Amino acid sequence: MNIGIDKIGFYTPHLFVDMNKLAVARNVEPEKFTIGIGQEKMAVPPITQDSVTLAANAALGILDDQDKEQIDFVIFGTESGIDHSKSAGVYVHELLDINPYARSIEVKQACYGATAAIQMAKGHIALNPESKVLVLGSDIARYGLNTGGESTQGAGAVAMLISANPKVMVLEEKSTYLTKDIMDFWRPVYSDKAFVDGRFSNEQYISFFQQVWERYKEKTGLGLDDFEAICYHLPYTKMGLKALRTVLDEVTEDVQERLTTNYKISTTYNRNVGNIYTGSLYLSLLSLLELKEDLQAGSRIGLFSYGSGAVGELFTGILKPNYREHLFVETHTKLFDSRREVSVEEYEEIFQNTLPTDGSNIELDIENDPAHICVSGVIEHMRQYVNKLR
Template identity: 75%
Template sequence: MKIGIDKIGFFTPHLYVDMEKLAEARNIDPAKFTIGIGQSQMAVPPITQDTVTMAANAALQILDEDDKQSVDFVIFGTETGVDHSKSAAVYVHGLLGIQPQARSIEVKQACFGATAAIQMAKGYIALHPESKVLVLASDIARYGLNTAGESTQGAGAVAMLISANPRILVLEDDNSMLTDDIMDFWRPIYSDKAFVDGKYSNEQYILFFTKVWQAYKEKTGLDFSDFEAICFHLPYTKMGKKALMAVLDDAAEEDASRLMDNYQVSTTYNRNVGNIYTGSLYLSLLSLLEQKEDLEAGSRIGLFSYGSGAVGEFFTGILEAGFQNHLFRDEHEKQFAARKEISVDEYEKIFEEQLPTDGSKVEFDIDEDPAVICLAGVEGHSRKYVNKQTV
């Protein structure tokens, strides 16, 4: 049975800050941001957008009424959830009007969460071929103002419909995985900002990729010539390039050139959104699918997922015939075109806005947010979400 990605969409907030201007405001050479880490713009979430609303907006884009009746499992991968008990998936299930006879859960392992969700979804579809699973990857990367990690912040969500006989990408089964208990990046339960050992994390990312890539080659007998492209989890776009270059010494010139060229295409969206943790790998895949016009059916795409702490996995998919007809490229182009640049001062003001933690009531002006699904306020320690289409 073929199982894989039938639909894929993404959402990012309508506000962004220019990385050159952020660098200048921090008295840093802009090239360190635009070339050194490979970022051009950074999405900035207003107070009316959180991981729930971004995921719901991404899913709203791809689901039709038949999908809502067929989905009976919603799996939400995130490391910036809004509640320690109630899953973000339950909120999204209600906001989208998915039929009630469904499971809805949240999974966590740093940036690996959505990959774990996909693997879980594959097993579920194998047992229930008529079902569909909605996999959500949504995060807001926060390190703090004037910190070393500030330039690798971002916000966004990717939604994927996993099914039998998928129309975009059939996922293969020769995965290679690796787990090691390390402290390269973490966010204690009491903190809304992450902690990271940047140099160590970069080293581990590359080490994990080389190990799972080598294990995959030994397991399958496949090599660079069998791949049209390899997509990476991208905390910043230069990270994946470093990992890819670490293994290309043994590649034929033609293969190395193809993989590097396609890698650059796969970073287009990430470069202009920033780090979205669990969704970063899948935003890279989406960028490749929508920005490389000569991709052919039958091409094998490699995917490297990494979640600090740490879990890594290399897996693959084969493009289906006519996959281009099932993408939402026009909608994504319009979304990018409609975004509004804000100043560094405006970004800092938005960054410092916080929800009340004492149960007090607050209401937000959601008319200022063009998204369909927004956070309208908080009352009695409960977030109040609004789907403008159903009001």
């Protein structure tokens, strides 16, 4: 049975800050941000958006009524969950009016969460071929103002409908994965900001890729020349390139050029959004699928997922005939074109404007947020959500 991605959608907030201007404000050479880590713009989430609304807005744009009826499992990968007990998936389930006779859960392992969700979805569909699974990867990356990680913040979500006989990509069966207990990135339950050992994390990312790549070759007999492209989890767009370069000497210059060129295309969306943790790999895939118009059906795409702490996995997908007909290119183009730039001062004010943590009630003005689904406030410790289309 072929199982894979039937639909894929994306959402990011309507605000962004220019990385050149942020660099100047931080007394940093702009090239450090735009070339050194490869970021142009950083999405800025208003107080009316959180990981739930980002995911719901991403899924809203791709699901039709038939999808909502056939979905019997919602798996929400995130490390920006809003509740230690109730899953973010349950909120999305209700906001989108998905079939109630279904499962809805949240999974967590840093940026690997959405990949774990996909693997769970494949197993579920193998047992229930008529089912569809909604996989969500949604996060808001926060490190704090004037911190070392500030330039790798971002916000957004990717939604994927996983099914049998998918229209976009068949996910191949063989994959390789690795787990090690390391402290390269973490966020204690008492902190709303992450802690990171940047150099160590970079080293481990590359090491994990090299290890799962070597094991993948042994397991499958395939090599780099069997791939049209490899997409990477991108905490910043230069990170994946560092890993790719460590294996390029295995192939000819022509293959090196193909993989490097396609890698650059795959980073375009991430470059203009920033780090979205669990969704970053799939935003990279979406960028490649939508922006490389001559990508051929039957192409094998590699997918490297890395979640600090750490879990890594390398798996692959084969593009289906006429896959471009089932993408939402126009929707995503309009999303990017409609965004509004904010000044560094505005960004700092928005960053510090957070929901109360002392039990206070708050009502938010959602009129200035163009998203269809928003956080409208907090009442008695319960976040309030609004779907404006109802």
